[in-house]
Amino acid sequence: MDEQGSLRRFSVEARSTDIFGRVLCSARDQHFVVDGPVQNGCPGEAVTPPEIFLAGVATCGVELLQVIARDESIPLRSVSAQIEGWIDREHPVRTDVMVFNGARLKLWLDGVTREQADGLVQKFKSR
Structure with a gap:
């Protein structure tokens, strides 16, 4: 992560x-495996790209709620999150890129x- 004022960069x-x-x-110095889904002919054993994306959103929610409360x-005392996302290939949101x-x-x-x-959730949603 690179910080310059309010700008934060991640890689x-x-x-x-x-x-x-x-x-x-x-x-950074953390390494992890991501598998493409089985329907693409990939192993599908490790987490998949959509799951990684959703995990990032859920993790952000838990962490930011803790920060705001502090x-x-x-x-x-604690925060738990559960997230689900859906992609409908027959009814895409965009035609140029696949998104949830x-x-x-x-x-x-x-x-x-x-x-x-x-109040905490409203502040999280506005960040």
Whole structure:
């Protein structure tokens, strides 16, 4: 990650392996395997690109809710997230690139009132 004022840059490298459809990714000094899906003739054993994307969104939600609660001295004990996304190839959102048709993120916040939880989620959504 490279920071300059409010600008933050992130970098991930990906390269093919000796196994068709298996990709080795590196972010800083962390390495992980991503597999293309079985329907593409790939192994499908490791997480897939859509799952990695959704994991990033869910992780962002959990982490940012913790940060917002800490900054506002709200006694948030824990956060859980579950996300699902869908791609409908017969009804694409765009014709030039494949993207999710939609996604649904569910959040569970423990240790706060309903009003505090609603406020935290609204602040997360506005970031």
